Amino acid sequence: MAQPCNDMLESIADLVQGRLPAGRIDNVRGHLDACPACKEWYDALLADARLIADYVASQQEAVLRIEAAVIDRINESKTHSDFRRFTMPSDFLKVGLAAAVIVIAAVIGRGYIIQGRQQKAPVATTPGQTSPQQAASEPSTWPAPVGTPETDQTVHADPVALAAGPGTAPLPLELPKPMFEGTPGNIDVPNLQKPLGRERPPFYAPAGCVNLAAAKRVTSSDDILFETELDMVTDGDKEGGNYIELGPFLQHVTIDLEQDCKIYAVLVWHYHKQARVYSDVIVQVADDPNFLSNVRIIFNNDLDNSAGFGTGKDMHYVETHEGKLIDAKGVTARYVRLYSSGNNESDLNNYVEIEVWGRPAKEPSASSGEDESVESATVPHCHSAPVLPAVCFTSGPLSHAIHGRFRFCAPAMIASAIRTSSAICQSNIPTHAKSAPLSKAYLNPSRG
Amino acid sequence: MDVFNEEQLVVRCRAGDKSAYGELVKRHVRDVFAVCLGAVGNAADAEDLAQEAMVKGFMEIGRLRKGDSFGPWIRRIARNRSIDFLRHRQVGRDAVETLNRQCDTSQPTGDHASLEHALTRLDEKYRQAVLLYYFDGERTDLVAEKLEISPAAVLSRLSWARRQLRQLLAEQGDHDGSTL
Numbered sequence: 001m002a003q004p005c006n007d008m009l010e011s012i013a014d015l016v017q018g019r020l021p022a023g024r025i026d027n028v029r030g031h032l033d034a035c036p037a038c039k040e041w042y043d044a045l046l047a048d049a050r051l052i053a054d055y056v057a058s059q060q061e062a063v064l065r066i067e068a069a070v071i072d073r074i075n076e077s078k079t080h081s082d083f084r085r086f087t088m089p090s091d092f093l094k095v096g097l098a099a100a101v102i103v104i105a106a107v108i109g110r111g112y113i114i115q116g117r118q119q120k121a122p123v124a125t126t127p128g129q130t131s132p133q134q135a136a137s138e139p140s141t142w143p144a145p146v147g148t149p150e151t152d153q154t155v156h157a158d159p160v161a162l163a164a165g166p167g168t169a170p171l172p173l174e175l176p177k178p179m180f181e182g183t184p185g186n187i188d189v190p191n192l193q194k195p196l197g198r199e200r201p202p203f204y205a206p207a208g209c210v211n212l213a214a215a216k217r218v219t220s221s222d223d224i225l226f227e228t229e230l231d232m233v234t235d236g237d238k239e240g241g242n243y244i245e246l247g248p249f250l251q252h253v254t255i256d257l258e259q260d261c262k263i264y265a266v267l268v269w270h271y272h273k274q275a276r277v278y279s280d281v282i283v284q285v286a287d288d289p290n291f292l293s294n295v296r297i298i299f300n301n302d303l304d305n306s307a308g309f310g311t312g313k314d315m316h317y318v319e320t321h322e323g324k325l326i327d328a329k330g331v332t333a334r335y336v337r338l339y340s341s342g343n344n345e346s347d348l349n350n351y352v353e354i355e356v357w358g359r360p361a362k363e364p365s366a367s368s369g370e371d372e373s374v375e376s377a378t379v380p381h382c383h384s385a386p387v388l389p390a391v392c393f394t395s396g397p398l399s400h401a402i403h404g405r406f407r408f409c410a411p412a413m414i415a416s417a418i419r420t421s422s423a424i425c426q427s428n429i430p431t432h433a434k435s436a437p438l439s440k441a442y443l444n445p446s447r448g
Numbered sequence: 449m450d451v452f453n454e455e456q457l458v459v460r461c462r463a464g465d466k467s468a469y470g471e472l473v474k475r476h477v478r479d480v481f482a483v484c485l486g487a488v489g490n491a492a493d494a495e496d497l498a499q500e501a502m503v504k505g506f507m508e509i510g511r512l513r514k515g516d517s518f519g520p521w522i523r524r525i526a527r528n529r530s531i532d533f534l535r536h537r538q539v540g541r542d543a544v545e546t547l548n549r550q551c552d553t554s555q556p557t558g559d560h561a562s563l564e565h566a567l568t569r570l571d572e573k574y575r576q577a578v579l580l581y582y583f584d585g586e587r588t589d590l591v592a593e594k595l596e597i598s599p600a601a602v603l604s605r606l607s608w609a610r611r612q613l614r615q616l617l618a619e620q621g622d623h624d625g626s627t628l
Contacts, residue, residue, distance in 0.1 A: 013610045019603040045610050048563075048617065055560050056582035059481065062495045067477045070502040071470045229528075245528065 002037035012038060016045045170202035171209060171265060171357050176238035178321040179273040187344055189277045191303055193315040200322050205264035205357060206330075212257045213336070213356040219289075220253045222246040238353040240273040240321070248347035250280060250307050254337040255354060256289065260361040262330050266298065268338060269323040269352040276319045278349070280307045280341035283326055285333035296333070299326045307339055323353070332361050455516040461509055469506050476519055477502060479594060480526040482583040486576035487530030489568030497533055501526035523594065566616040574609035581606055 004012070011028045014020040020028060032039045218230040229244050233253060246253070263285060270278050283299040284291060300312025317324055336356050340349045452460065452468070454475075460468035480501055484494035505522045512521055567575050577591060581602070584590040588606075592599040 009611055010607065013607040014603075016610060017603055017607045019600075019607060041614070044614055044618075048610060048613055051559055051563055052578060052613075053582050053586075055563050056579065058560065059485070059491055062491055063478050063481050066481055066495055066498045066502065067473055069499050070473050070477070070506075073499075073503055074466050074469055074506050245531065247524075
């Protein structure tokens with residue numbers, strides 16, 4: 001085929017598509033009459049249009065097959081909720097499994113407690129204890145200043161190399177495998193942070209910090225996402241392929257830590273399979289799920305205040321496997337919310353994983369013996385009064401009962417058992433039945 | 449069945465009326481298939497994905513907050529499913545599947561196969577526009593609604609897509625030593 005005139009390509013396509021202004025049609029048709037190459041191109045476009053229409057028409061059978069198959073499948077079930085049950089064992093099996101888990105947990109737990117009594121109890125750090133970087137840099141301002149929606153204050157924090165000190169420890173962060181290497185290509189984003197060029201230095205915080213967000217409930221501003229999909233944000237899987245995708249424009253996810261916590265760092269991976277820069281990344285903490293009271297911003301790179309939370313001064317950054325570590329400076333809050341508004345590749349918003357590192361604001365009293373250990377682990381959210389585990393699993397979540405009663409027991413074993421029972425009971429765990437905060441950390445033993 | 453609007457169908461479906469979901473399937477299966485086809489680029493996978501998406505819609509309909517937004521919701525499920533599929537498809541498996549397809553007589557052949565191959569090389573947003581346009585009886589207003597862009601933007605995408613497709617098909621023709 002001879003090459004058509006470059007300056008006519010758009011007009012010819014517009015003519016085929018029917019979007020060419022009426023005043024230009026004669027002009028373009030005149031050109032087609034005079035230029036064989038363009039006429040050939042025009043004919044080819046018309047042929048393509050017929051081919052696509054023919055191809056789509058040929059898919060009608062596929063459409064009918066899908067329709068029939070879906071209707072067959074839903075007719076096989078009693079109700080839409082039956083589909084969930086297809087993936088779940090019978091109640092009998094659940095109770096049996098639950099009982100087995102309890103027995104194993106009790107045996108292991110007792111051994112652990114006895115062993116624990118023979119060892120010196122771990123030294124608990126003071127909840128309000130400051131890290132060396134706090135003391136060195138701005139001790140008078142920590143914890144972060146508290147604001148209201150009208151007087152939100154942004155804490156401009158960028159983690160830096162920190163010094164170790166008494167009562168502090170580096171956060172035991174576990175990073176996923178790098179998904180891309182080298183320096184990102186041209187990313188035309190203002191105020192872009194330069195790559196560090198080496199591994200991020202350890203981040204020191206008061207000893208005993210755990211990932212408070214592990215397996216916590218996540219909600220989002222995007223109606224389309226399901227709770228089960230949102231669970232991916234706090235499921236501990238940080239590999240690049242497992243992410244959620246929220247719709248375009250400003251979207252957020254919110255994590256309920258289930259109690260007031262002192263937060264020292266928020267670590268977020270939006271997407272690290274390629275070099276991306278997300279826009280309007282804003283991280284807020286608050287005391288209520290609607291973010292109406294005591295809202296504080298701990299990170300904001302919304303340079304033009306397009307999100308409406310104030311102009312941010314934090315820098316844009318390129319996503320890598322290290323994630324973005326945000327210094328929360330020991331701020332106390334229950335809810336953490338992260339905003340973004342698309343990225344340099346698309347309008348969509350992604351999250352692979354979010355970790356919130358800190359400790360409960362009210363630490364449980366240190367236990368000195370077996371009885372106290374069990375007593376202190378009464379089910380705090382499942383029911384108002386201590387209950388037997390058996391009562392809990394008939395009413396819903398076995399996992400919660402186990403969390404509550406054996407949170408000082410062998411974490412790895414319990415975590416494994418809880419994961420199993422959580423997966424089984426996933427669809428009928430009410431919100432209140434999420435596990436106790438301390439024991440939640442054991443869901444990922446590596447973090448405990 | 450009486451004619452119900454989408455919101456009523458969703459309500460009835462939640463109440464256990466499976467025929468209501470069947471009606472929703474009939475109304476949206478074409479779009480769902482088009483979205484899957486636009487995302488993954490081949491009809492065989494798109495058929496499976498569309499079926500999965502529609503079943504998932506049935507499973508999760510209790511979570512749909514706005515009954516009248518079933519269309520965008522189910523299309524979004526379809527797209528997410530397709531993305532998941534592409535994400536989890538491994539290179540080795542791809543190679544095997546490609547070989548299987550080459551031996552599978554049910555796969556498109558000739559011009560349709562060339563077109564499908566060219567479509568896979570087209571940017572997704574153009575591919576979606578083209579497929580929805582033809583699935584929707586060449587109505588740009590419907591495509592605009594589904595893609596949440598203006599009709600003018602649809603026309604622009606279609607026009608650009610035609611140019612790109614023509615070039616891709618011409619390249620394939622040159623490569624194969626044949627022309628369409």
